[in-house]
Amino acid sequence: MTVAVGDIVALSVAGSGQLRWVVSGFLSNPSGRREAKLVRKNMYGTYSSYQRNTEGLIPIETPVFNSGDKVWVDGNRGEYMSRDGDIARVMLAVRRRQFTGVGFIEIRPAIATVSYHLLVVENRKV
CATH class of the missing domain: 2.40.50 (OB fold (Dihydrolipoamide Acetyltransferase, E2P))
Incomplete structure (x- = not known):
């Protein structure tokens, strides 16, 4: 195989x-x-x-992700969108970051492209 x-x-x-x-x-x-x-x-x-x-x-x-599956990308929550070859697209959820002297800043949803194998490493027991 x-x-x-x-x-x-x-x-x-x-x-x-x-x-x-x-x-x-x-x-x-x-x-x-x-x-x-x-x-x-x-x-x-x-x-x-x-x-x-x-x-x-x-x-x-052979891991399979379906559109809408909840996944993690570099510690950020998101939803799996699609795969094109060895690249996956994930819609990252709204998140907040704290900056010294400014407070919290909201980061809007964004589409991240990530290597498919790294998505598997972060979202499956390996």
Whole structure:
């Protein structure tokens, strides 16, 4: 079974056991084999990445977001709108930010474009 950008896969990594990753892209290695670029959030809240031959990946889930689904983008609430290739569009909700000396400022709804694989990392258990 082949995997695509945004798919959740399992991979055994020496010393860490079997971990879940999200496919962020593909490339060819010098021998001509297809490799997947993988990403996941680590325990420190930053991202870890890994590159592995696609034949060694175990497909777990192909996440699907429907128009209107509630999602998070970089910690901001929003609604999933659509996907165009590896890019997703999300309507961010109204939010407020506090600025020193000014107080709170309301930020109106806005459309954000985000890499689909990062949307999966933030909105699915990986």
